[in-house]
Amino acid sequence: MRSRTMVFAALAVIAVASATWYVWPARSAAPAPQTTGAETRSTTTVTKTTLTTSDTVGGMLGYGRLRTLKTAKPGLVTWLPQPGAVVSQGERLFSVDDKPITLMYGGTPLYRKLDSVGMIGGDVTVVADNLKALGYRLDAPKSGVKKETALTQSLVDAIKRYQRTIGVEPSGVLDVGDAVVLDGPVRVGAVQAQLGDSASAPLMTVSGTAKAVTVELDAAAATRVKTGDAVTITLADGTTTPGKVSSVTAPEQAAGTDGSTSAKMSVLIGFDEPPANGTADSGRVQVTFTAQTKADVLAVPVGALLAVKQGGYALQLPDGRLLPVTTGLFAKGVVEVSGPDVTEGLKVVVAS
Structure with a gap:
């Protein structure tokens, strides 16, 4: 009986020894390397750039801007253009009492009757400049401090030729409203008048071309x-x-x-x-x-900012340290940052 007990004890020691041999390698293995949160994040670089915001x-x-046309010419409207029509220098804009009212370019309207040789003014200059641009030969020298044109006989003769061209009596006289003076060609918008309406009412809207x-x-x-x-x-x-x-x-x-x-x-x-x-x-x-727009500022992606519990923001360095910063302009996912330790090229952590 005693010998049997001794055999069982020996077997038990062998079993324990065997079990211990099998678990020993796991206990003796070097621990797996631990990684920090900062090391699993991507990094970015503080850059100097120009930031621009937009609205x-x-x-x-x-x-372009619409303007309503009226005329000081008395009478009834007898012809109107179609909406969308483009009217250029010297062309008919509308007709009053079957007389075409043409377009001239300039800045001074025909505010008086031009019927006497020797008249000087901005309205005379407008007429002379337009007739020259349309190919009419004339002699109309400019004089005075404002270099305005004088109404010469040569200019009167050119007016007569122009009147024949547009189909009106070649009197050589231009009256108020015989032409509409605008700063360039126009595109007709809405036509408000109808044939037979008084010409003194709003006629149409026009714009640039x-x-x-x-x-x-x-x-x-x-x-x-x-x-x-x-x-x-x-x-x-x-x-x-x-x-x-x-x-x-x-x-x-x-x-x-x-x-x-x-x-x-x-x-x-x-x-x-x-x-x-x-x-x-x-x-x-x-x-x-x-x-x-702000030029030559230090900036990082917005994802690099960390909100600090005490208030404000910080940047996280790759080693885990926090660097307090002052934020400036935000633009297109990038933010201006500044601080005593913030420099161009500094590597910081950015949320991936």
């Missing part, structure tokens, strides 16, 4: 917009094209719903290149203005 607003595609975009802005927002500013225009089909601010009007008072008034400014925008054929003549578009 996108709605606008209307058309042909090049496609343009009109944007209405609050006066406060429009103070940041200047003539010549570059913009991006997004058309109805999603295509984008560059443009520039052509003009910014003086504020106009628009009635508010509560009876108050709010200042508005009209911004006219021209295309750098004419829109492709087939582009609609009108409709809603989007215009992107540059709102703010």
